[in-house]
Amino acid sequence: MATIHNCLDSSELITGLRLARAAFGKGELIVLPTDTVYGIGCDAFNADAVRRLLDAKGRGVDAPPPVLIPGIPTLDAL
Numbered sequence: 001m002a003t004i005h006n007c008l009d010s011s012e013l014i015t016g017l018r019l020a021r022a023a024f025g026k027g028e029l030i031v032l033p034t035d036t037v038y039g040i041g042c043d044a045f046n047a048d049a050v051r052r053l054l055d056a057k058g059r060g061v062d063a064p065p066p067v068l069i070p071g072i073p074t075l076d077a078l
Helices: 011-027 049-057 073-078
Strands: 028-034 038-041
Touching: 011 028, 038 049
Parallel strands: none
Antiparallel strands: 028 038
16 A cells, blocks of 8 residues: 655655655656545656556546646647
8 A cells, every 4th residue: 555645744745745756757656636536647758657547547548638737848748
């Protein structure tokens, strides 16, 4: 079972963010809360990670997940 880090708790925030970044770097999936549900995230630039995410969600390439980006340069890269 994965460790849960409550990033609302300032004492856990940095550790949680560092571990999430490390997971992304290894092509792993992370689970994160949104305002209504929990989401599954991965590095959108890592094809193997995206495949794992689609498999976890029971989706094919015909139903790709949304990608959250910080700005237009990232959009151009995708």
